[in-house]
Amino acid sequence: MQDIELRTRLDQYYGQIKSxxxxxxxxxxGLLPASTAVTVHGNYQDAWVRDNVYSILAVWGLALAYRNLDDDGGRGFELQQRTVKLMRALLRSMMAQSAKVEKFKRTRQPIDALHAKYDTATGDSVVGDDEWGHLQIDATSVFLLTLAQMIASGLEIIWTDEEVCFIQNLVYYIERAYRTPDFGIWERGAKSNSGNVELNASSLGMAKAALESLSGFNLFGAKGSRSSVIHVIPDNIAQSNITLTSMLPRESNTKETDAALLSIVGFPAFAVDDPDLANKVRNDIIDKLEGNYGLKRFLRDGHQTALEDEGRLHYEEQELKQFEHIESEWPLFYTYLYLDAIFRDDTPQINHYRTRLDAVLVEQNGQKLLPELYFVAEDCVEQERLEPGSQKRIPNDNVPLVWAQSLYLLGCLLEDDLLRPGDLDPLGRRHHKIPKKPVVQLMFLAEDEALQQELEAYGVQTQTIEDISPVQVYRPEDIASIHAQIGKCEELGLSGRIPRKLKSLTTSRVYMMGKKQAICLTASFIQKDFS
Incomplete structure (x- = not known):
């Protein structure tokens, strides 16, 4: 009887997710359009990388939920393969731009970035390199993070050595996010919409999460070998964390805060290790951006307001004040807060945001859907400015925003106990463990026996290379050269990691070179390189 009831409930979700x-x-x-809408604000029928990843999450979640049935009539397998098909479609589109990945590793210039959106029917480019804010590190990072989580859940997404090499190069693509300004999640860069890139905390946090998830991760899952393991330089994770912590609760130099930060303090990134800082970021966003219909993206955001000039791409700095208090409100961010509350097991907040979401659903053809945003009508602008939150807002024509609808359905599956948080986070990122006190071990290595005896006379115990055999000793440049071979793929025109000086976390590791252990000298051992 319980099996019949479970099947009925899952089949109801299947009907919604299918339509x-x-x-x-x-x-x-295998790609998804961001929406089927074509409005004065643009053509949403293209396949954005970010939107595709978020839009397929509900499909993946329902596939996981069907695993609880002994016989699901093949639906679980179909949903699983639909997920694989989309992720591989994104992979194919990005692999077709391998030359851009290779070039970007060296230049770090926006013009060389992977494209942020593709043609839905073909997966090919739809706009030129200089016709869009393509450099969106969060989009590439959320793809990599989700890829790791899906593989950890049992999906087989990566099939060949060439694909492993490409993913390794995507790691190199995002590894310096802590010092790579980008256009951010809103594809616009600085708040003034001037088209200038800046360092965005939401991009950096997503990159940090992806790097942590892929470090030592086997892309072939349980069937893989050492050749399918991804390598991440630990110093890049540490530097990302230091920069992210120093930036928060700000989003960037021009944005005090941004609703996009919800994606890194909670699901899917869980990138902020300090719970007090995560709470501060969340509370700042709610206090400054939450409205009756959703959240503003950021303060003085003119996008799709009644006063926006559709014929212009950029604003002057002094013009932004006209958008104060009338910024569009996005139900999308209620879904992030809803999921965040579920992962934190905060029942009052779960009920609060479920109620708010249900209130902003728009009925179309018998379905209740989430619009992209709600805006203030032109004849109500002055009254809204005088009394913020007093005027009724209107949903725009982009219904549903598939990304938002997917996250909403995912939250419903969790709240209805058809999924568990651990199903969507098999890597356990939601658990922030208290870091243990590091144990520092030093080994003093003498160049030869003569120096060893001389140092011993002064009470300094050392070892020689012969003493620690068969452990091998490498110089930092040797390790850097080896990293430069990881991810190399002639068929795709990809080299390995760009050689750079290795920092302390990378040199302070025990490596396995084949079947032998190896250690690396620190820079302090090499006088000509140490300053």
Whole structure:
């Protein structure tokens, strides 16, 4: 009887997800449009990388939920393969731009970035390198993070050595996010919409999460070998964490805060290790950006307001004040807060945001859907400015925003106990463990026996290379040269990591070179390189 009840509930979700998401998935390419809408604000029928990843999460979640049935009629397998098809479609589109990945590793210039969106039917480019804010590190990072989580859940997404090499190069693509300004999640860069890149905490946090998740991760899952393991330089993770912590609770130099930060303090990134800092970021966002219909993206955001000039791409700095208090409100961010409350097991907040979400659903063809945003009508602008929150807002024509609908359905699956948080986070990122006190071990290595005896006369115990055999000793440049070979793929025109001086966390590791252990000298042992 319980099995019948579970099947009925899952089949109800299947019907919703099929009509809202699966029926929009292109039968050949496997990609999803951000929406089927074509409005004065743009053509949403292209396949954005970020939107595709978030939009397929509900499909993946339902596939995991169907595993609880002994016989699901094949639906669990179909949903699983639909997920694999989309992720591999994104992989194919990005691999077709391997030359850009290779070039970007050296230049770090926006013009050389991977494209942020592709043609839904073919997976090919739809706009030129200089016609869009393509450098969006968070989009590439959320793809990598989700890839790792899905593989950890049992999906087989990566199939060949060439694909492993490409993912390794995507790690190199995002590894210096802590010092790579980008256009950010809103594809616009600085708040003034001037088209200038800046360092964004939401991009950096997502990159940190991806690097942590992929460090030592086997892309072939349980069937893989050492050749399919991804390597991440530990110093890049540490530097990302230091920079992120120093930036928060700000999003960037021009943005005091941004609703996009919800994606890194909670699901899916869980990138902020300090719970007090995560709470501060969350509370700042709620206090400054939450409204009756959703959250503003950031303060003085003119996008799709009644006063926005559709014929202009950029604003002057002094013009931004006209958007104060009338910024569009996005139900999308209620879904982040809803999921965040579920992962934190905060029942009052779960009920609060579920109620708010249900209140902003728009009914179309018998379905309740989330619009992209709500805006203030032009004739209500002055009254809204005088009394913020007093005027009724109108949903825009982009219904549903598939990304938002997917996260909403994912939250419903969790709240209805059809999924557990651990199903969506098999890597356990939601658990922030208290770091243990580091144990520092030093080994003094003498160049030869003569120096060893001389140092021993002064009470300094050392070892020689012969003493520690068969452990091998490498110089930092040797390790850097080896890293430069990891991810190398002639078929894709990809080299390995760009050689750079290695920092202390990378030299302070025990390596396995084949079947032998190896250690690396620190820079302090090499006088000509140490300053």
């Amino acid at each position: 809202v998401i699966l029926d929009k998935q292109h039968p050949i390419s």
